[in-house]
Amino acid sequence: xxxxxxxxxxxxxxxxxxxxxxxxxxxxxxxxxxxxxxxxxxxxxxxxxxxxxxxxxxxxxxxxxxxxxxxxxxxxxxxxxxxxxxxxxxxxxxxxxxxxxxxxxxxxxxxxxxxxxxxxxxxxxxxxxxxxxxxxxxxx
Amino acid sequence: xxxxxxxxxxxxxxxxxxxxxxxxxxxxxxxxxxxxxxxxxxxxxxxxxxxxxxxxxxxxxxxxxxxxxxxxxxxxxxxxxxxxxxxxxxxxxxxxxxxxxxxxxxxxxxxxxxxxxxxxxxxxxxxxxxxxxxxxxxxxxxxxxxxxxxxxxxxxxxxxxxxxxxxxxxxxxxxxxxxxxxxxxxxxxxxxxxxxxxxxxxxxxxxxxxxxxxxxxxxxxxxxxxxxxxxxxxxxxxxxxxxxxxxxxxxxxxxxxxxxxxxxxxxxxxxxxxxxxxxxxxxxxxxxxxxxxxxxxxxxxxxxxxxxxxxxxxxxxxxxxxxxxxxxxxxxxxxxxxxxxxxxxxxxxxxxxxxxxxxxxxxxxxxxxxxxxxxxxxxxxxxxxxxxxxxxxxxxxxxxxxxxxxxxxxxxxxxxxxxxxxxxxxxxxxxxxxxxxxxxxxxxxxxxxxxxxxxxxxxxxxxxxxxxxxxxxxxxx
Numbered sequence: 001x002x003x004x005x006x007x008x009x010x011x012x013x014x015x016x017x018x019x020x021x022x023x024x025x026x027x028x029x030x031x032x033x034x035x036x037x038x039x040x041x042x043x044x045x046x047x048x049x050x051x052x053x054x055x056x057x058x059x060x061x062x063x064x065x066x067x068x069x070x071x072x073x074x075x076x077x078x079x080x081x082x083x084x085x086x087x088x089x090x091x092x093x094x095x096x097x098x099x100x101x102x103x104x105x106x107x108x109x110x111x112x113x114x115x116x117x118x119x120x121x122x123x124x125x126x127x128x129x130x131x132x133x134x135x136x137x138x139x140x
Numbered sequence: 141x142x143x144x145x146x147x148x149x150x151x152x153x154x155x156x157x158x159x160x161x162x163x164x165x166x167x168x169x170x171x172x173x174x175x176x177x178x179x180x181x182x183x184x185x186x187x188x189x190x191x192x193x194x195x196x197x198x199x200x201x202x203x204x205x206x207x208x209x210x211x212x213x214x215x216x217x218x219x220x221x222x223x224x225x226x227x228x229x230x231x232x233x234x235x236x237x238x239x240x241x242x243x244x245x246x247x248x249x250x251x252x253x254x255x256x257x258x259x260x261x262x263x264x265x266x267x268x269x270x271x272x273x274x275x276x277x278x279x280x281x282x283x284x285x286x287x288x289x290x291x292x293x294x295x296x297x298x299x300x301x302x303x304x305x306x307x308x309x310x311x312x313x314x315x316x317x318x319x320x321x322x323x324x325x326x327x328x329x330x331x332x333x334x335x336x337x338x339x340x341x342x343x344x345x346x347x348x349x350x351x352x353x354x355x356x357x358x359x360x361x362x363x364x365x366x367x368x369x370x371x372x373x374x375x376x377x378x379x380x381x382x383x384x385x386x387x388x389x390x391x392x393x394x395x396x397x398x399x400x401x402x403x404x405x406x407x408x409x410x411x412x413x414x415x416x417x418x419x420x421x422x423x424x425x426x427x428x429x430x431x432x433x434x435x436x437x438x439x440x441x442x443x444x445x446x447x448x449x450x451x452x453x454x455x456x457x458x459x460x461x462x463x464x465x466x467x468x469x470x471x472x473x474x475x476x477x478x479x480x481x482x483x484x485x486x487x488x489x490x491x492x493x494x495x496x497x498x499x500x501x502x503x504x505x506x507x508x509x510x511x512x513x514x515x516x517x518x519x520x521x522x523x524x525x526x527x528x529x530x531x532x533x534x535x536x537x538x539x540x541x542x543x544x545x546x547x548x549x550x551x552x553x554x555x556x557x558x559x560x561x562x563x564x565x566x567x568x569x570x571x572x573x574x575x576x577x578x579x580x581x582x583x584x585x586x587x588x589x590x591x592x593x594x595x596x597x598x599x600x601x602x603x604x605x606x607x608x609x610x611x612x613x614x615x616x617x
Contacts, residue, residue, distance in 0.1 A: 107166075
């Protein structure tokens with residue numbers, strides 16, 4: 001009934017079961033003697049500073065997004081490079097078009113100032129049109 | 141070369157959109173265009189639409205083994221280009237924004253065009269993402285407004301989950317058949333037996349993913365919040381174009397993958413009957429109590445997805461023809477209704493029912509046209525909405541699906557209540573403020589452009605229904 005995927009199910013069940021068994025026995029055997037020092041974030045004694053729920057600079061995300069795009073591009077380039085010898089000129093052309101479109105995107109991001117780590121205020125007003133994008137300005 | 145390069149000709153609408161997109165992007169960097177970008181976007185979309193029309197009725201073959209070049213795909217390409225053009229025109233009246241906005245609309249139109257022709261699970265998935273990702277950004281285009289950000293975030297989160305579920309369904313389908321090509325999957329179904337449970341799960345998951353795009357109950361939760369928070373032109377765009385794209389993909393998928401009379405594991409007319417009844421009932425009942433008109437129209441668009449799914453439930457030629465015809469009508473009336481709402485919202489700053497009180501005195505032209513759109517949405521003769529619904533019900537009755545037809549008719553009755561409530565507010569109550577709402581020449585022209593087809597198709601619909609019939613020809617029937 002399960003066909004060739006039966007071993008996969010067995011594996012999932014065995015792996016999940018093992019985790020449960022280990023957790024169960026360790027909770028059974030382990031001593032429970034909590035104290036404030038032990039419950040602190042770092043048991044080595046390092047005192048945690050502030051909360052980890054702070055605001056990250058949104059620049060991180062922009063850079064990460066751009067990075068992912070070019071990361072994926074490399075993934076596409078690998079299989080292409082391997083069979084390139086058999087495909088010849090057209091494969092080169094296709095990949096060239098693909099890369100040109102991607103590089104246009106990079107140029108766009110660059111020209112719009114999104115690669116600057118710290119966006120200068122005057123740069124901000126310069127790149128985002130004379131009317132900044134606020135609801136009041138968006139509606140006429 | 142496995143494929144002759146001349147096949148690229150069949151790809152011309154998409155190529156126009158791609159080249160236009162890249163060129164517009166480069167030009168905008170060199171010299172910021174702002175509103176001019178909207179005009180350029182109109183030209184690009186118009187050219188793509190003309191390319192699609194001139195290719196009609198296509199060659200009925202799959203190009204590059206993944207892409208259908210058939211009347212169905214071309215019909216939807218024209219539809220999507222037209223819908224996006226209306227959205228661009230709509231935005232030109234409302235927005236002062238930069239070229240990025242129009243770029244995203246063109247990108248979304250490209251994704252939808254690809255979706256209409258996708259004949260392979262992987263291309264289908266990529267095309268859906270190409271529609272979704274610009275949509276997420278467009279929903280959040282009011283950068284300073286919290287509700288817009290909320291809309292974008294909700295859209296992304298729901299979208300990510302439903303995309304994941306759909307991808308899982310596709311992987312199951314691939315596991316079952318060993319192919320991602322629609323025709324190969326179909327042949328596999330015809331020749332070999334498959335596990336019915338797995339097939340059921342696979343199709344259910346895929347239906348969930350596409351159902352999210354068309355706001356089908358129970359995958360509609362994102363819809364009212366996103367529609368309310370997003371800028372009105374974008375809301376109108378969402379309610380027409382990506383919804384039609386989802387329906388197109390669903391139609392091609394079900395009709396191509398699952399051979400007629402073959403019901404092991406997945407009885408899709410029954411599933412669509414249930415989905416249709418649930419969708420329209422929930423949409424209409426929830427719309428009754430809405431005070432915000434954008435929210436009301438959001439629920440109304442859920443209800444309309446339910447009506448359109450009746451054509452799927454009928455699962456016959458007449459039903460699918462009715463679906464295509466209804467989508468054309470729906471394009472005009474829904475864009476029109478949202479545009480009328482926006483005219484008032486621009487002046488009043490909000491779009492509650494109160495803001496429409498006495499609109500008949502403050503902006504007579506807009507009020508009358510809005511009333512026509514609302515009556516067409518109800519499906520009252522002699523407007524196009526009536527003809528669209530008539531064909532949908534006719535298909536149901538032809539297939540002897542009387543219970544669903546009765547549910548549909550009851551729903552239309554319910555919908556009359558909340559649509560007419562707006563009309564009453566506009567004409568039978570005294571305005572709260574007496575100052576008129578400005579209706580510029582351009583605004584009136586766009587309203588006329590949207591209302592004339594509604595009125596004309598209400599009395600002379602035979603060419604459109606003929607085109608809809610012609611368009612329902614898929615590569616692998």
